[in-house]
Amino acid sequence: MPDGPQTSTGRVIGDVIMQVENVSLSFGGVRALDNVSFDVREHEILAIIGPNGAGKSSMLNCINGFYHPQEGAITYKGKRRDTAKPYEAAEEGIARTFQNIALFKGMSTLDNIMTGRGLKMKKNLFWQALYYGPALKEELEHRAKAEEVIDFLEIEAIRKTPVGRLPYGLQKRVELGRALAAEPDLLLLDEPMAGMNHEEKEDMVRYILDVNDEYGTTIVLIEHDMSVVMDISDRVVVLDYGKKLAAGTPDEVKRNQDVIDAYLGVSHD
């Protein structure tokens, strides 16, 4: 029996790989995050929940380096995330999906997923211009990988469709595919199931659990659907008005009075 706590899929949770310490973020007069601290352990599924406007997306944006918090620090695998540039997050193995789908509307599903492979493709301008030869070989290699992702997410039929024409649920799936194509160590999902019907949600849950199971990808997920959160997450962090209300296992959080109050709308002084 391996020691250490286990995820819902039976995988062993490792050490802390990301630390969020006293992070505060403001826009003009609005305080989006207020002295938030928590950590993320390798291989776990961590859910960030909270009412709308609680600062959840802002938290992810800070991890990506898109917003730079005025106070505090975010450390991932020993390197500072909050002061880095967004593309460096990707280079470190962090991938992300967005609340309002951020797909490249002018490109097909396949091309979108291939952009996720972009960091791993190295052949320079000269070879690209010739195409035949090393660049083509590299392109085909990564095409094969992208097709694996397409397979996994069961979206073969729409691989050539421009994503702008896809229904919302499929777009969300393609976005997940683009994130997965990068073979990330840390996957940030911002409301991946928003706007989906029950079946689509079940599919997404399955994909997320499979990814965590097969590849050991650490997952941080923002989600509103409580049943999903309670079911699949190993730990939960609750934010409200930018502050951290609680953190712990789903059961612990469910019973926390502050959390209950926040969701029921009882005001705090």
Added chain:
Amino acid sequence: MEFLESILVTPFIEIWESPYYFIELVLVGLSTGVLYSLVALGFVLIFKASGMFNFAQGAMVLFAALTLVGLMEHGLPLWAALILSVATMVGLAFLVERFMLRHLVNQEGLILFMATIGLNFILEGTGQLMWGSDVKRLEIGIPDQPFDILGGKVLLNTFDVTAAFIGALLVITLAVFFQKTPMGRALRAVADDHQAALSVGIPLKTIWIAVWTIAGIVALVAGIVWGAKSGVQFSLSLIALKALPVLILGGFTSVPGAIVGGLIIGVGEKVAEGFWGPALGGAIENWFAYMLALAFLVFRPQGLFGEKIIERV
């Protein structure tokens, strides 16, 4: 070394030594600046209301001026020609909304911008088709007398002063219109948020027609002033290009910005040409405004008065 000196040192010495010439350039620059501001105003109006950069604004200036002059050449007295010209611009606003704006409602900025380039060509071609393309004199009775101030040291022209006055009057009128009238309020609402404005029942179509009409009238005034100064001709439409740097400086969405930006560009050009021109071979007016705008773009993209854009993901 000598070249560097002639750029970094000599001009300032010269300004110090001939202050009256400097003042003169500044004043001339201000009057040109007012004209730039006038054209820029038209841009700001349309941009605020529809998020569209109306490249055809310059062509509208030309078209309006051509219509006025053309009508007068056919024997109409000034007041009648003015009324008809205004009516033409109103009609134009209707046509533009009906055949162009309506169909491009949800397109992105670049597509809209290119559509206005197309409109630009249509207006240029039609205007010249209807009224001919030779340079036309526009006599509307603005006095054109040189006079001097400050004891004969600074030479001015009554024309420039009148132009500045007209420009200022127009701007004040517009400001009052926007702040005090219901229509003005509605326009500002649309500028802030299309969806919200729609949801409180403000009709987008009417707003667009109103905005383009106002822009058209602004174009007419600008056309009159420019045309009286240097004749009504094709190059008027290229003034639109000068308005771009003005908007960069002032901010695309700001009426005071258009004014301040226009004045800065006007003065800047003249002073630069006067004191730095000789060192650089002259004609730096061609690109000075753009280089200044470029500098602004790098250091302060929203201009002096524009809104800072915060991007959200």
Added chain:
Amino acid sequence: MFYREAGQFKTTYQDDQAVFPVLQDKAAVFLLILVAYAVPFVADEYWLQAIFIQFLVFALMAIGLNILMGYAGQVSLGTGAFAAVGAYACYKLTTNIEGMNIIVAILLSGGCAAAVGVVFGLPSLRIKGFYLAVATLAAQFFILWLFNKVGWFYNDNPSGTITAPPRELFGVLITGPSASPEARYIVCLTFLIVFAWFAKNLVRGRIGRNWMAIRDMDIAAEIIGIRPLQTKLLAFAISSFYCGVAGALMIFCWLGSAETEAFDLVNVSFRVLFMIIIGGLGSIGGSIMGAAFIILVPIFLTNFPPMVGLDISTALQKHLEEIIFGVMIVFFLIVEPEGFARLWQILREKLRKWPFPY
């Protein structure tokens, strides 16, 4: 039913990614290229000089601008300036350096244009859309002013024009007043085909995808690891390279000599912009179609009225041209913002079923 793809299954990813996956397309393009090379032997000099060579040069420029605007989404009104850099660079290289191979000179000129393009593309990290257009306008006006004012650029020639010195390639005169239109045509055609192929290769691989990602949503692109500044500057560099080469060809193989007017805002920058709008943003083939269209319309307008017995003055014709252009641009933007390229796609869809209705 003649245009059927059925039975042409792709069994490898490589086949799937081919430029012309449909066999009929491949055949058609080869045929087109053969015909293109045959043209100089059948066309008369007027057509070659006034139309075909001009078309080849502008098609190359259109591809360049499309790379920048259509694929990378960066607005540029400075096409004329970058072409001018190429032209003047080539002029200086060939007049100052003895015995430089003309092809090398043209390519180096493209490199100069690329360098200038990068400089004026630097603001693109901070500004977008038509704000960026202003930066490129600055380039357009400043560079042309520079070439006008500073005598060194035109070898202090009193008339201010630059004239292409005669140069040979494989023993055949291809530039200068004595070079035959056929030779010049073939050179331009070869440049176009080779560089169109390079462009196509670039846009269907990693680089093209990066450009389109920046175009579609640059924030998301950055978050997935695409470096915005490098990607945008690369687009400026390559686009300007193409425009520079086209500019050099314009002087050396088409006009023979010119002043800066040849590269000004209306004659080049706007014209090429229209070519890619009407041809289709984000399409290499579209750029070529758009170029053909924009060049042919004035010819058509000049020749058509006499054919039906109408006599139109040149001024009138010019105004009509302007109006028709304007209407067409607005029309295309409303009806088919993706231009000829999309129309062509739709046509092919219909061809699949032809002659059956469904």
